[in-house]
Amino acid sequence: MDSSGQFHFPRWSNLLLPAIGVLAVTAPIYLITLVGYGASPATINVGYRPEQPVEFSHAIHVGELGMDCRYCHTTVEQAAFAAIPPTATCMSCHTNIHPKSIKLLKVRESYQTGQPIEWVKVHDLPDYAYFDHAAHVNKGVSCLECHGRIDRMEVVHQAEELSMGWCLDCHRDPTPSIRPRGQVTNMEWDPAMATDEEQAEIERIHKSLKSTRQLTDCSTCHR
Amino acid sequence: MTTLTPDNLQDAASANLADDPRRRAPLVTGDQDFASVTETVTHLALRKPPRAWYIAFGISMALLGLLGVLILYLILSGVGVWGNNQPVAWGFPIVNFVFWVGIGHAGTLISAILFLFRQNWRTGINRFAEAMTIFAVVCAGLFPGIHVGRLWLAYWLVPYPNQMAMWPNFRSPLLWDVFAVGTYATVSLLFWYVGMIPDLATLRDRATTKIRKIVYGLLALGWRGSNRHWQRFEKAYLLLAALATPLVLSVHSVVSFDFAVSQVPGWHTTIFPPYFVAGAIFGGFAMVLALAIPARQWFGLKDLITPRHVDNMAKILLGVGLMVTYAYATEVFIAWYGQSPNEQFAFINRAFGQSGWAYWVMVTCNCFIPQLLWFGKLRRNLWLLWGVAVAVNVGMWFERFVIILSLERDFVPSSWGQFMPTWVDMGMLVGSFGLFFTLFLLFCRYLPMVAIAEVKTVMPQAHAGHGDKQYDDVETDESGTADYRIP
Numbered sequence: 001m002d003s004s005g006q007f008h009f010p011r012w013s014n015l016l017l018p019a020i021g022v023l024a025v026t027a028p029i030y031l032i033t034l035v036g037y038g039a040s041p042a043t044i045n046v047g048y049r050p051e052q053p054v055e056f057s058h059a060i061h062v063g064e065l066g067m068d069c070r071y072c073h074t075t076v077e078q079a080a081f082a083a084i085p086p087t088a089t090c091m092s093c094h095t096n097i098h099p100k101s102i103k104l105l106k107v108r109e110s111y112q113t114g115q116p117i118e119w120v121k122v123h124d125l126p127d128y129a130y131f132d133h134a135a136h137v138n139k140g141v142s143c144l145e146c147h148g149r150i151d152r153m154e155v156v157h158q159a160e161e162l163s164m165g166w167c168l169d170c171h172r173d174p175t176p177s178i179r180p181r182g183q184v185t186n187m188e189w190d191p192a193m194a195t196d197e198e199q200a201e202i203e204r205i206h207k208s209l210k211s212t213r214q215l216t217d218c219s220t221c222h223r
Numbered sequence: 224m225t226t227l228t229p230d231n232l233q234d235a236a237s238a239n240l241a242d243d244p245r246r247r248a249p250l251v252t253g254d255q256d257f258a259s260v261t262e263t264v265t266h267l268a269l270r271k272p273p274r275a276w277y278i279a280f281g282i283s284m285a286l287l288g289l290l291g292v293l294i295l296y297l298i299l300s301g302v303g304v305w306g307n308n309q310p311v312a313w314g315f316p317i318v319n320f321v322f323w324v325g326i327g328h329a330g331t332l333i334s335a336i337l338f339l340f341r342q343n344w345r346t347g348i349n350r351f352a353e354a355m356t357i358f359a360v361v362c363a364g365l366f367p368g369i370h371v372g373r374l375w376l377a378y379w380l381v382p383y384p385n386q387m388a389m390w391p392n393f394r395s396p397l398l399w400d401v402f403a404v405g406t407y408a409t410v411s412l413l414f415w416y417v418g419m420i421p422d423l424a425t426l427r428d429r430a431t432t433k434i435r436k437i438v439y440g441l442l443a444l445g446w447r448g449s450n451r452h453w454q455r456f457e458k459a460y461l462l463l464a465a466l467a468t469p470l471v472l473s474v475h476s477v478v479s480f481d482f483a484v485s486q487v488p489g490w491h492t493t494i495f496p497p498y499f500v501a502g503a504i505f506g507g508f509a510m511v512l513a514l515a516i517p518a519r520q521w522f523g524l525k526d527l528i529t530p531r532h533v534d535n536m537a538k539i540l541l542g543v544g545l546m547v548t549y550a551y552a553t554e555v556f557i558a559w560y561g562q563s564p565n566e567q568f569a570f571i572n573r574a575f576g577q578s579g580w581a582y583w584v585m586v587t588c589n590c591f592i593p594q595l596l597w598f599g600k601l602r603r604n605l606w607l608l609w610g611v612a613v614a615v616n617v618g619m620w621f622e623r624f625v626i627i628l629s630l631e632r633d634f635v636p637s638s639w640g641q642f643m644p645t646w647v648d649m650g651m652l653v654g655s656f657g658l659f660f661t662l663f664l665l666f667c668r669y670l671p672m673v674a675i676a677e678v679k680t681v682m683p684q685a686h687a688g689h690g691d692k693q694y695d696d697v698e699t700d701e702s703g704t705a706d707y708r709i710p
Contacts, residue, residue: 007427007440041386165388 041163049157050120054106062187063151069143069185076143080132084119087111122156123147129164130223140178140205143185145170151187171215178205239531240603250344250681253526257679260527264422264673265429267522272668275521280664286657293650294369302372304647311630311642316370317481318623319652322506323363323659324404324478325499325619328471329507330356331411334418335467338460344535346677347528350422351518351666352511353415358662359510360408362655367400396480403477407470414463420446421456422671475503482626489569489629492557498550505543505589506619512536512612516605518667527673530603537602540615544593547622551590569629577641578628585625588618 037043061067070076072085087110094104110117123146125131137143143150148159160166170177176191180198183189194202214220239252251260297304307314330352337345368377380401382391391398424446427439446452476496483495512533519528558570573582592614595601602608632639666672679685 005436007436009440009445036384161386163386165386168388 041161041166045158045163046161047157048122049155050122052120052155053117054119055103055155058150058153058156069150076133076137078134080130080134082133087117122158123162125162128222129167130221137184138181139174139209140181140184140202141170141174142177142179142183142189144187145177149187167221168216171220172212174209174215175202175206178202181205239529240534247343248531249683250347250529250531251526251678252529255526255682256684257682260678260682261425261429261675263523263527264671264675265426267667267672268426268669269429269431269435273521276664276668279660280668283657283660283664286654287661288657289650290654290657293647293654294374296647297369298374302370304645306642306644306648308640310633310638310640311627313627313630314642315644315648315652316366318620318627319655320363320366320370321478321499321623322620323359323366323655325475325503325506325623326510326616327356327359327363327407327411327507328475328500328503329511330354330359331407331414331467331471332504332507333511334414335464336471338464339468343681344532346674346681347524347532348511348515348536348673349677350415350419350674351514351663351672353411353418354666354670355510355514355663356411356507357408357415358659358666359507360404360411361662362659364404364408365655365658396477396484399477400481403474407474410463410467410470414460414467417456417459417463418674418677419671420444421448421676422674424448425675426671471504472500475499487569487629487633488563488565489554489558489573490626492554494550494553494557498547498554501543501546501550502619502622505540505547506616508536508540508543509612509615509619512540513609513616514663516609516612518672522667522672524673527678533605533608534599534602537596537608537611540612541593541596544589544596544615548590551586565634569632572632573625573629576632578625578631581621581625581628585618585621588614589622592618 062069072089073082074085075081075083087107090104090107091111094101094107098104106117109115136146146160146162147156150156179189179191180194180201183198209215239248241248255263305314305316307316330349333345333352334349337349367380368374371377371380380391380398382393382398391401420443423439424443427436427443430436430439476499479495479499482490483492485491515528515533515536519525519533555570558566561567573579592611595607595611628642631642
């Protein structure tokens with residue numbers, strides 16, 4: 001409002017025009033960066049490392065001692081869910097190894113009371129996404145593909161995005177992620193190491209897969 | 224030939240409806256000059272509105288509240304509160320969507336196509352017809368939004384790169400709809416606003432309260448009416464009119480694809496796009512009339528929206544009504560001529576099946592009742608004309624309803640069923656009128672209802688001193704200045 005009682009655009013409002021120009025250029029960049037990087041699951045979800053009730057080290061058990069994944073996660077070849085082992089599984093060794101360790105206090109306690117240890121779930125898919133461990137493992141998809149180098153993790157963290165787009169990357173072109181069934185839990189395996197027999201097995205599995213169209217159908221994962 | 228002086232301008236009123244080919248009928252009646260036109264329009268926005276406004280606004284707000292509550296109920300309960308179910312999965316929400324989008328067509332037709340065709344009488348009605356368009360599109364946009372069920376995911380309608388690696392189906396007309404209606408809403412809004420800038424400046428200059436001065440001042444974008452401003456304004460307006468013109472035809476064509484691209488008998492026809500466009504303009508003009516007749520009465524706009532304006536709109540309503548009737552007839556004819564048993568069954572079922580009553584409501588309202596408008600005497604009876612306009616709106620709603628009801632009788636008799644709307648369906652239909660009228664009444668209250676600057680250009684005073692030489696019987700008054708002449 002000026003002295004005449006009329007509204008006039010103040011002088012500084014002339015700056016709005018170049019400001020709009022700057023905004024028009026920078027806003028898309030900002031948005032693309034924000035949405036494409038900032039809000040992406042690669043930024044938000046990868047590296048999720050919750051504190052667990054017991055300091056269980058996969059690096060020691062798998063990496064150093066060379067235990068197979070299926071020693072503890074027994075149901076992985078038969079069921080959708082890869083079972084979290086009962087405390088009894090731990091105690092099958094730890095009754096004799098480090099039986100007095102302070103770190104294993106909670107494990108012994110659980111063994112005695114029968115109350116399971118409340119592990120925090122790291123790889124948590126939304127309820128509307130159906131995932132079947134057995135279907136993947138039996139078709140030669142390694143644990144590594146989704147869980148990363150578990151054998152090097154002191155505390156387990158989420159290594160991959162686990163986003164829908166990430167799932168689809170593989171469902172659209174599954175071949176590079178398939179290995180012989182015998183090597184599924186082998187963290188060190190490399191396609192270059194495949195023997196002729198193994199190569200034949202990979203091709204056999206590949207032929208047995210459903211079509212890409214079926215693999216990418218909505219109801220394959222959303223049932 | 225008649226010459227008009229300020230003294231006999233009054234005579235123009237009687238000439239308003241006359242069709243004398245030698246001269247144009249006046250488009251502003253009464254003893255109006257530039258100042259009084261400005262006063263007539265601006266006092267609506269700047270003074271206390273008439274009591275009728277408060278009553279109407281109260282009712283509209285109540286209905287809008289109903290709509291809000293029902294949407295909340297829908298979100299909390301899910302789409303099961305509607306009557307939509309197999310086989311009629313598209314129930315009221317789509318009927319209401321097509322109905323409101325159709326209403327939205329008249330505004331752009333009046334503002335863009337009639338502008339390009341130099342139909343000067345559009346100036347009296349274009350502003351509020353455009354406003355009506357925008358509010359109708361708002362109502363239309365609401366229904367697909369809530370029909371997706373999960374309202375908070377409605378943005379999935381828009382294609383954008385996402386972590387789900389998922390895109391809308393580009394081959395689906397439902398996605399084309401998103402673009403068509405989105406474009407239409409944007410261009411209509413822009414057109415409406417740009418056209419309003421000079422009038423907003425008028426309101427700014429006449430505003431008395433501080434808030435209004437600032438708000439109108441901001442909206443007027445510093446308009447000072449300089450020659451350069453006008454030159455740019457006219458150019459921008461012309462370009463926007465040219466941009467908006469194809470949209471009048473494209474939007475409802477795309478809406479019709481929702482049906483025509485499917486394989487349902489009675490939907491899968493090539494006549495759908497032109498038939499839908501004609502229906503949209505029909506319904507839209509009916510709504511303009513239904514609003515204009517009370518508005519000119521309540522807001523004292525009789526001199527600006529003259530009997531001639533109303534008469535012209537009634538004629539267009541009749542003309543477009545005949546097109547719609549022709550489209551209905553063609554549909555039936557092609558069903559017979561095409562010899563497809565499914566198509567034939569669909570049309571026999573429409574007229575004589577379990578929901579045949581809806582078909583006959585549609586035919587009565589859209590084909591028979593508008594025939595009254597052939598008679599000048601009946602066109603000039605405003606009560607009757609208003610009744611016809613309302614009937615056409617009812618009929619056009621039923622047209623979409625009849626189309627949707629085709630789903631009741633699918634290819635497979637085992638899936639046949641009957642659509643029954645629930646009270647929520649009914650409430651939302653009524654509530655959408657609440658939304659529409661609330662917006663419209665707010666517009667009447669706060670914005671220039673008639674294009675002040677444009678109306679002035681079609682007044683005789685705007686052409687004083689122009690075009691005298693072409694007549695031999697030019698009369699000048701004693702002072703030597705040119706007389707006021709009907710342009």
